[in-house]
Amino acid sequence: MKRIFTFLFFLLNISFLSAQLDRDDIVFWLGDGDQEAYFLVDFRDGSEDASFGWGVRYNLGDGLVMQDVFDKIAQTDSGFISRVTGGFLNDVIYNHHAGIDSEPDWWSTWSGNSVDAMGMQGGISEQLQNGRWYGLSYGFMPVPVAPTFKYAAYNPNWFTLDDVEYWIGNGTKKIAVVIDFVTDDLEEVTFAWGIKYNSTINIKQALELLAAQDDDLEVNFDNNDNLESIQYKNLVGEIDSLNKWKTFAGHTMSDYRPVGWTINLSDYSMIGVSFGDDNVRRPYLPVAVKAPEEPEIDNLDKDDIVFWIGEGSQEAYFLIDFRDGSEDVSFGWGIKFEENETIDMLDALHKIERAEQDFIIRETNGFLNDVIYNHHEGLDGNPDWWSTWSGNSVDAMGSQGGLNEV
Numbered sequence: 001m002k003r004i005f006t007f008l009f010f011l012l013n014i015s016f017l018s019a020q021l022d023r024d025d026i027v028f029w030l031g032d033g034d035q036e037a038y039f040l041v042d043f044r045d046g047s048e049d050a051s052f053g054w055g056v057r058y059n060l061g062d063g064l065v066m067q068d069v070f071d072k073i074a075q076t077d078s079g080f081i082s083r084v085t086g087g088f089l090n091d092v093i094y095n096h097h098a099g100i101d102s103e104p105d106w107w108s109t110w111s112g113n114s115v116d117a118m119g120m121q122g123g124i125s126e127q128l129q130n131g132r133w134y135g136l137s138y139g140f141m142p143v144p145v146a147p148t149f150k151y152a153a154y155n156p157n158w159f160t161l162d163d164v165e166y167w168i169g170n171g172t173k174k175i176a177v178v179i180d181f182v183t184d185d186l187e188e189v190t191f192a193w194g195i196k197y198n199s200t201i202n203i204k205q206a207l208e209l210l211a212a213q214d215d216d217l218e219v220n221f222d223n224n225d226n227l228e229s230i231q232y233k234n235l236v237g238e239i240d241s242l243n244k245w246k247t248f249a250g251h252t253m254s255d256y257r258p259v260g261w262t263i264n265l266s267d268y269s270m271i272g273v274s275f276g277d278d279n280v281r282r283p284y285l286p287v288a289v290k291a292p293e294e295p296e297i298d299n300l301d302k303d304d305i306v307f308w309i310g311e312g313s314q315e316a317y318f319l320i321d322f323r324d325g326s327e328d329v330s331f332g333w334g335i336k337f338e339e340n341e342t343i344d345m346l347d348a349l350h351k352i353e354r355a356e357q358d359f360i361i362r363e364t365n366g367f368l369n370d371v372i373y374n375h376h377e378g379l380d381g382n383p384d385w386w387s388t389w390s391g392n393s394v395d396a397m398g399s400q401g402g403l404n405e406v
Contacts, residue, residue: 020115021149026055027284028153030072033059037128039069040115040135042147043097048258049282052094052153053115058128066109066134067124077156079254089124092136095255099138108144110135118146151282156252158285161268164194166291168213170385171198171367175265177206178272180283181235191232192286197385198367200264203247203271212383214289225261230273237275248272248282256282299394305334309351312338318348319394322376331373345388346403366403 023038035058042051054073058064070092073080083091083101089109090101099107111126111134112118118133128134135147161176173196180190193210195201201209204225211219218231227245229238237245248256249263249271256272265271272283302317314337321330335348343351349361349368362370362380368388369380378386390405391397 021053021152022115023055025149025152026053028155029055029057030069030076031057033057033062035060035062035128035130037064037069037130038115038133039066039073040110040133040147040149041070041092041094042135042137043092043094043099044137044139044145045097045099047097049151050097051148051150053149053151054153056128060130064128065125066111066128069128069134070136073153077153077254079156079252084124087123087125089136092138095250096257099136105139105141108137108140110137110146115149120144150279154253154256154282154284156254158253159192159288160252161194161270163288164192165288166214167194167196168210168384169196169381170387171196173197173267175201175206175268176270177210178270178283178286179230179232180272180274180281180286181230181232181237182274182276182280182284183235186235188287189235190284190286191289193289197381199381201381202262202264203249203259203273204261206265206271207273209383214292227261227273230275243276243280245273245275246278246280248274253282253285300332301394302334305332307355308334308336309355310336312336312341314339314341316343316348317394318345318352320371320373322371322373322378324376324378326376329376342406344404344406345390349403363403368403 026038037056039054039056040051044050054069056064056069056072067084070080070082074082079095081093082089089107092099092107109121109123109126110118111121111132113132115133118135126134137145137147139145161174164176175195176192177195178190178192183189193214195206195209204221207219211217216233220228222228229236230245239245247259247261249259249265249269250256251269253270256270274280274283305317316335318333318335319330323329333352335343335351337343346363353359353361358374360372361368368386371378371386387399388402388405389397389399
């Protein structure tokens with residue numbers, strides 16, 4: 001059936017007559033050379049992000065055909081998968097989109113001199129020409145429709161959670177948060193932070209947590225929990241009749257897709273917000289925000305500890321820092337124990353709790369949730385979380401594995 005349709009509609013030139021992106025919007029380029037061609041894939045699945053565009057560069061004698069282009073994409077982006085049999089394109093899967101052979105339709109192939117003037121052609125073996133557009137469109141029924149260009153494809157390796165430098169919170173789960181002001185006035189308009197957490201978090205909570213920790217960031221929601229404005233340093237995005245903040249989520253820059261504010265985020269995901277009209281780009285390549293430098297503080301030492309808990313020949317020193325901006329923000333205790341006695345950090349906390357009437361902790365499944373000490377409170381996710389540290393001196397402590405460290 002697919003071959004019959006290709007023959008019947010080969011001469012049709014059905015263009016999608018609406019505002020589309022163009023060559024200047026392509027940012028993900030494959031290959032090198034002095035020739036350029038442009039490649040579209042449109043899943044036509046009713047989703048907001050159904051179509052994407054790539055660019056390919058090559059040299060005049062390379063003899064590239066359409067199939068070479070989506071093979072190149074697959075080599076760079078593991079989220080892109082295609083299946084070809086007998087020279088015919090069967091399936092294309094791209095992140096959360098899938099166009100499967102006869103379920104319920106088939107792929108058509110297109111080419112033309114511009115994104116708005118593409119006609120059906122002979123198939124995936126058509127050779128590339130400089131400056132020409134090529135595309136795949138999922139659908140013959142009821143008639144073939146040319147591919148559209150809604151979003152520029154991104155390389156998933158451009159920015160990952162490993163590139164985040166400023167981490168806020170503590171926990172076993174983590175996400176990257178990207179804010180894109182989408183303006184041509186400055187070179188750097190997209191920024192990324194990281195959040196570590198244990199339970200659940202949505203986009204609104206993530207943005208509010210960032211704003212509570214980063215003095216350069218301000219986030220404002222209205223009474224209906226709609227995002228009204230974001231300001232980061234000298235950049236401001238405030239909603240009006242044309243522009244708003246649009247939200248995206250995925251696990252890489254490649255699979256960002258539009259989502260709602262209240263969606264709970266999954267571990268190791270990337271979320272982002274972009275400011276603009278309904279066709280605003282997905283959050284683009286960000287600058288990793290630098291973590292603020294910790295002020296130099298003259299710490300006390302073990303000789304300054306006066307409250308010792310327990311007995312024995314072994315000594316360890318336990319510090320708690322609420323980092324709440326108060327003058328009396330951190331405290332130290334000494335723990336004594338016998339040489340053959342095994343004590344982990346959680347045991348030390350419980351020893352302090354038994355010795356200090358106004359000291360209260362709450363932990364679940366080996367994770368520290370809350371610490372209350374006199375007029376200080378550090379509560380789980382409100383607005384931050386506890387981290388655990390150890391080292392050979394008060395000035396040489398590093399983040400470690402948790403409360404079970406002996």
